[in-house]
Amino acid sequence: MSEVILKATNVSKLYGKHKALDKVSIEIQRGMIYGLIGENGAGKSTFMRTIMGLISFNEGEIELFGETGVRGLQQSRRKMGQSIETPALYPELTARENLRVQAANGGVGNREIESLLQLMNLKDTGKKKVKNFSLGMRQRLAIACTLITNPEFLILDEPTNGLDPAGIVEMREIIVRLVKERGMTVLLSSHLLDELSQVATHYGILHDGKLIRELSKEELARETRQYIELETTEVQKAVVVLDELGIRDYQVINGTDIHIYERLDDVAKINRSLVLAEVNVLRIGTTRQKLEDFFLQLTGGTYRA
Numbered sequence: 001m002s003e004v005i006l007k008a009t010n011v012s013k014l015y016g017k018h019k020a021l022d023k024v025s026i027e028i029q030r031g032m033i034y035g036l037i038g039e040n041g042a043g044k045s046t047f048m049r050t051i052m053g054l055i056s057f058n059e060g061e062i063e064l065f066g067e068t069g070v071r072g073l074q075q076s077r078r079k080m081g082q083s084i085e086t087p088a089l090y091p092e093l094t095a096r097e098n099l100r101v102q103a104a105n106g107g108v109g110n111r112e113i114e115s116l117l118q119l120m121n122l123k124d125t126g127k128k129k130v131k132n133f134s135l136g137m138r139q140r141l142a143i144a145c146t147l148i149t150n151p152e153f154l155i156l157d158e159p160t161n162g163l164d165p166a167g168i169v170e171m172r173e174i175i176v177r178l179v180k181e182r183g184m185t186v187l188l189s190s191h192l193l194d195e196l197s198q199v200a201t202h203y204g205i206l207h208d209g210k211l212i213r214e215l216s217k218e219e220l221a222r223e224t225r226q227y228i229e230l231e232t233t234e235v236q237k238a239v240v241v242l243d244e245l246g247i248r249d250y251q252v253i254n255g256t257d258i259h260i261y262e263r264l265d266d267v268a269k270i271n272r273s274l275v276l277a278e279v280n281v282l283r284i285g286t287t288r289q290k291l292e293d294f295f296l297q298l299t300g301g302t303y304r305a
């Protein structure tokens with residue numbers, strides 16, 4: 001059975017009368033990359049801060065590594081790293097020197113430094129001082145600093161924010177490597193669904209402090225990929241035709257709609273076969289629901305990138 005790393009149950013956080021988090025329940029299992037998506041002010045940072053114990057919460061329960069209560073959570077947080085409040089980097093020092101300082105502060109040896117530099121694509125920065133680093137390099141170094149104590153669960157607040165397309169791709173690759181090579185579990189946030197779409201294994205959509213939808217990578221792919229939309233009054237008969245055509249990847253949505261996820265260029269042929277089999281086709285055509293449209297639909301159109 002998979003191990004539950006984080007279990008947040010009905011967590012609420014109030015700032016005055018404003019509910020920044022409204023009964024948020026999220027469960028994260030070992031090995032997951034959980035992407036928290038929401039527009040600015042949705043409550044992503046507040047949730048992460050609450051989990052890390054950087055701020056208190058008003059209602060609900062948090063369980064980390066199976067532990068609850070003040071003491072238990074304190075212990076568990078030692079196994080965690082975060083980029084919400086990272087220690088300041090020293091601009092006059094190199095990447096390697098910064099990591100040495102962090103290792104000393106964390107009471108750990110320098111053993112991990114070389115592998116961390118390698119992992120974060122900072123191996124070749126040599127004598128370059130941090131003040132001359134690009135934003136991407138700085139962000140990667142900040143993450144390296146939190147990894148120095150070898151945490152099992154990493155929380156990254158908007159790790160791709162402000163990066164150029166190449167920097168975003170690099171960050172995604174690093175996050176996937178962290179999970180694959182170090183067996184880490186990751187919770188990360190973004191205001192753009194698209195930016196996490198190739199990295200997260202699970203998604204939670206936050207809107208106005210509420211978790212309005214959770215879905216797996218596969219569900220997201222299914223919901224946002226291109227498909228043939230078939231509307232018919234005779235779903236059963238249509239399914240028989242699809243089977244005869246060798247089409248396997250389709251989903252009956254309701255009493256009249258079928259989504260076909262393969263053979264997207266064969267609309268005319270599929271239509272012909274249906275008509276020949278005397279299936280009453282009301283409508284057939286391809287559609288593509290983009291990630292942002294999907295997000296807009298969920299959040300009621302208030303999303304702005």
Ligand SMILES: Nc1ncnc2c1ncn2[C@@H]1O[C@H](COP(=O)(O)OP(=O)(O)OP(=O)(O)O)[C@@H](O)[C@H]1O
Pocket residue numbers: 015020038039040041042043044045046047191
């Ligand atoms: N210290 C605070 N005092 C009062 N209100 C706050 C405080 N911190 C956050 N808020 C409010 O709580 C809500 C959630 O903020 P939060 O920073 O968690 O959102 P977010 O999804 O992380 O957005 P962003 O990407 O802009 O950081 C917002 O309405 C914000 O104004």
